[in-house]
Amino acid sequence: xxxxxxxxxxxxxxxxxxxxxxxxxxxxxxxxxxxxxxxxxxxxxxxxxxxxxxxxxxxxxxxxxxxxxxxxxxxxxxxxxxxxxxxxxxxxxxxxxxxxxxxxxxxxxx
Amino acid sequence: xxxxxxxxxxxxxxxxxxxxxxxxxxxxxxxxxxxxxxxxxxxxxxxxxxxxxxxxxxxxxxxxxxxxxxxxxxxxxxxxxxxxxxxxxxxxxxxxxxxxxxxxxxxxxxxxxx
Numbered sequence: 132x133x134x135x136x137x138x139x140x141x142x143x144x145x146x147x148x149x150x151x152x153x154x155x156x157x158x159x160x161x162x163x164x165x166x167x168x169x170x171x172x173x174x175x176x177x178x179x180x181x182x183x184x185x186x187x188x189x190x191x192x193x194x195x196x197x198x199x200x201x202x203x204x205x206x207x208x209x210x211x212x213x214x215x216x217x218x219x220x221x222x223x224x225x226x227x228x229x230x231x232x233x234x235x236x237x238x239x240x241x
Numbered sequence: 242x243x244x245x246x247x248x249x250x251x252x253x254x255x256x257x258x259x260x261x262x263x264x265x266x267x268x269x270x271x272x273x274x275x276x277x278x279x280x281x282x283x284x285x286x287x288x289x290x291x292x293x294x295x296x297x298x299x300x301x302x303x304x305x306x307x308x309x310x311x312x313x314x315x316x317x318x319x320x321x322x323x324x325x326x327x328x329x330x331x332x333x334x335x336x337x338x339x340x341x342x343x344x345x346x347x348x349x350x351x352x353x354x355x
Contacts, residue, residue, distance in 0.1 A: 135283075165343070174245070174331060174346035219284070223342065229274075233283040 133158050137220050137232035145240050150207040150233045154220030159198045166194055166205045167219040169234070175219060179205070210239045244268065247347035248331050254354050260319040262350050272335035273315040274344065275299070275307060277328040284331065290315055295343030322354045 134157040144150045154164075163182045167175040181194040181203065183186040188194075191208040207214060220232040244267045248313060254260045266273065275288045286299030288307035296307040306318040319326055329351050333344040 167346075172348070174348045175333075175344070176346075177343055182344070221344075229286065229344065231280065231284040233278075 132211045133161065133222055133224055133230040135220055135222055135230050135232040137218075137235050139235060140233075141238070143238045144210055144238060146211055147209050149189075150210045150237060150239070151163045151237055152207075152218050152220075152237070154205075154232055156201050156203070156222050156230075158224065161198075161222045161224045163223045164194070164196055164203045165221045165223070166192065167221055167231075168214075169217045169219060171216070178218075193194040207237075212239045212241050215239050223229070245332055245334055245345050247330075247350050249350060250348065251256065251351045252353070254319075254322045254352065256323060256354060258322050260322050260352065260354075262317040262330055262332075262352070264315045264317075264347060266267075266315075266332075266334040267311050267313065267343075268334050268336065268345060269312060270334035270336055270345075271312070272342065273309065275276040275305075275317045276313070276331045276333065277301070278331060278349070279328050287317065287330075302313040304316075324354045325352045326352065328352060 136155045138153045165180045166178045169175045178192045179189040179194045181196045193206045196203045215238050217234040219234045222230045246265045248263045271292045275287045276284045290309040308316045329349045332347045332350050335342040
């Protein structure tokens with residue numbers, strides 16, 4: 132079974148500073164990787180999906196994938212207080228096989 | 242925009258009671274999922290469905306049943322609720338199946354079993 136670890140558990144950044152979140156996984160044969168955001172008391176919304184090594188940008192959100200290092204990261208450019216939420220890394224290894232990390236709680240201070 | 246609606250939003254149940262959590266999706270997606278989210282565990286898959294009439298066990302199915310009477314509706318049933326089932330439950334629908342599938346989540350149901 133895929134193991135997904137996220138770090139840090141919590142992160143505080145100032146508005147406008149870059150926020151970087153990390154996710155490591157145990158099986159490099161996974162097919163795709165997604166970052167979700169969860170505001171308090173809400174469901175999950177997908178931010179960015181990445182399928183191959185390199186970089187994928189969706190607005191202010193950029194994912195970097197390195198399968199050889201078993202690592203995928205999320206960088207948030209110019210974070211705003213409304214970006215304060217829990218960010219979840221999700222890995223899909225095939226049909227109905229989604230594995231989620233425990234999340235990183237991000238706080239953006241004005 | 243995809244729409245997944247869960248009901249109720251909050252539920253308090255007694256130990257040994259029966260609890261039914263409902264999920265409705267208007268996306269016409271074949272796949273639907275039930276997860277629970279707990280501190281220290283993240284999201285864990287309980288049951289899923291490929292379409293009306295089908296239910297499959299996920300990673301932690303014990304103590305739960307599922308029902309998919311139609312394309313739109315997927316229910317999670319706790320026949321004999323226990324305090325260990327206190328959690329936040331999320332329903333999701335999937336748009337394509339396979340490795341490119343995206344999940345669309347409801348807002349969650351907070352269940353407390355006393």
